[in-house]
Amino acid sequence: MKVFSYQRAQTPAEAAAAAFNIPGAKFIAGGTNLLDLMKLEIETPAHLIDVNGLGLDKIESTPEGGLRIGALVRNTDLASDERVRRNYGVLSRALLAGASGQLRNKASTAGNLLQRTRCPYFYDTNQACNKRSPGSGCSAIGGFSRQLAIVGGSEACIATHPSDMAVGMRVLDATVETVQPDGKTRIIPIADLHRLPGQTPHIETVLLPGELITSVTLPKPVGGLHIYRKVRDRSSYAFALVSVAAVIQPDGKARLALGGVAHKPWRIEAVEQKLPGDAKSIADQLLASAKPTPDNAYKITLVQRTLQAVMAEAKRA
Template identity: 70%
Template structure:
């Protein structure tokens, strides 16, 4: 790990202002991803700003009947909150399917949204990676890419987004609140928050320099049968090959978001109109334009089978 300087911020505005003063600054809270990246010298910040004491650790009702989740709310606390379990069950289930209990106790809402890909070539500093070092190439293309992306990929990167929580927040139409170094605030729909790789795969989100996440808001509860189905190579502590966050209503209406498919949470809203036609029709619409490799082509039929399991669960629950 390279040397760095450190400070503690007292307020969100102070944290954002401090970030603008020093180049190569990173915010740190739980540190469950950042510290690993620093040890491998994938991330080499010269300055860390500790944001644990800026008071963003509450879950509160929002004015429109939803919830406002502070950026520093720990994943364990969010998953176990009675309001989340009752009204946003897909989010609670997604959180509990990720990482381990120890990591969920430390990981924060903002940090979960900002975690970086687990593509093996991103972590192997002996291999070229456009996400780690722009312009060096993508070793995953033509390499071991069984668990990598099939949607929204580019000739520069086929990495996937690792978060389970973000997939559930995408299906719930969450909004990310931020503050900039000049004190301006903004609200970013989660659909616009994460980026596809294009020719700049090293840029994961649409945050500006020094911009700090302060909260995530969920709209008022939408009801329906909420399911998070995750397919992975082992039963725990593994990232998704495919995951589906679903909110299914009676009459074949619903919402679907997918993990394990793309560089960002993947949702094709036009495909949701096909739910009543069954898993194959829905999967075909979701996967239109897919670009596969011989190793990861299995993901396409896996999406259909996972959707079939989700639709069966939804039907079973609605009948009881």
């Protein structure tokens, strides 16, 4: 691990300004992803800004009937909150499907959204990776790609986003609130937060230099049946090969978001329709632009079968 300096920020604006003004600075909250990357010297921040003392650890009702979730709310606390379990069940289920109990106790809401890919070539510093070292190439293309993206990738990167929580928030149309180094705030729809890789896979979000996430807001509950189904190599402590977040209304109208298939939670509102329907047809529409590798072409069938399982669960409910 490289030597770094450290400070505890007193306000969100102070933290954002410090991150902007100090070269090589990074925010740290739970550290469940960042510290691992620092140990491997994939991340080598010169300065860490501890944001744990900023009071961003509350879940509050909004005047519009939704919930405002502080950036530092831990995953365990968010998943177990009575209001989340009652009105946003898909989010609670997605959170509980992620990582382990110990990690959920430390991981923060903002950190979960901003965690980096688990692509094996990103973690292997002996391999070319445009996300880790821009312009070096992508060893995953032509390499072992079983767990990687089938849609939304590019010739520069086929990594996937690892967050379960982000998939649940995407299907709920959450919004992300930030503070910028000049103290101004802005609201970003979660659909726009994460970028597809294009030619710059190292730029993973639309956040500006120094910009700090302060909260995530869930809109008024939409009701209906909430389902999160995750397919993985083992029953716990594993990232999704494919996941489906679904919110199904009594009339059958459904919202669907996929995890494990792209560089960001994958949702195409234009193809959402009533369920039950033909899972293959729905999957074909969601994955119309898919460009799988020989290693991960199975994910297309796996999305179909996971959608079938979601439909069967909805029918039983």
